[in-house]
Amino acid sequence: MKALKIISLLLIISACGNTDKEIDDLKPYEGPMNMIEGMDLYRSESATLKVRLVTPKLVEYVNGNREFPDGLYMEFFDESGKMTTTLKANEAIYFKEEDHWRGRGNVVIKNIENQQELTTEELFWKPSEERMFTEKFVTIKLPDQVLYGKGLEAKQDFSEYTILQPEGEFYIDE
Template identity: 25%
Template sequence: MIRRTLFYILIAAAFVGCENDIAAVMEFDSKKAAVENGTGITTIFSQGGKVNAKLTAPAMERSLDKPSYVMFKQGLKVFMYNDTLGLESTLSADTGRYLEDEGYVYLKKNVVVINKKGEKLNTEELNWDPKKKIFYSTKEVFIKTPTDSLHGWGLEANEDFSEKKIISVSGPITVQDSLSTQ
């Protein structure tokens, strides 16, 4: 009889010892559920029924906590199109972060942009300001055109990189004679 009573006491003690704090469980579950992950990502962006960009990435992590963001830790590539789906430019980076509420984009490590004129931008950091509709950087930039190579620090460029300005130019610059183009 004593053995049986001792057995029941041990089982009851085990159940009491295994109690979970429901608040702690809910907090753990909410933190775990606050992140979405995806692989083999392809996203099409459009406005007014017209495709204007396509993003591809091997992986994506999306945080649902405020401020919400999307992270591309394994790199990304963006193809930007004109109204007739002609390729305007391509952009690639080793990492990227998109702040969903504000619309800002931050690209880092081996950022490369190539526009339809064959001009190539290389930098370690490039950012997108959706309010001003410009790309900008405060880091070192290299621009290679079919006729020239430019180097400097800081950059501002429009959305399709057809217009760009290096803030602090370094090195030789070739200036085209305005009379020779007439």
């Protein structure tokens, strides 16, 4: 009788244990680690303001990626502390491993000094290469004209750019 109780107990315990397949199926957690709401972040170098980032929500993941699901607004400043450029997007993601950003949904960059404005639905930014690019349709507003086209390669400060497939009418200096 005692042996029957021990065998029954061992069967119950072994039935509750994990199988090797269940253990192999377990994956490390890859979800959100932190969430910040109502963030207004300032970044400076040598006591000079360089970037201001405002977002309603920031989600940080285990792998280092950062997601801004409700959009973001950024201001960039020169060495004298004067704002030079602004960037707005309806949503954005920073991919840590590749060290690049992707903005989506009504992406607008304004170069205040040159009175230029870029709008597109998706834009990538690689800080290490100091460049921006997209394959989507772009509109660039200048003080005296508007340029359209598909695809863009540009310096990150928007001081130089190339529309890959321009469309419309253009002014040509002779």
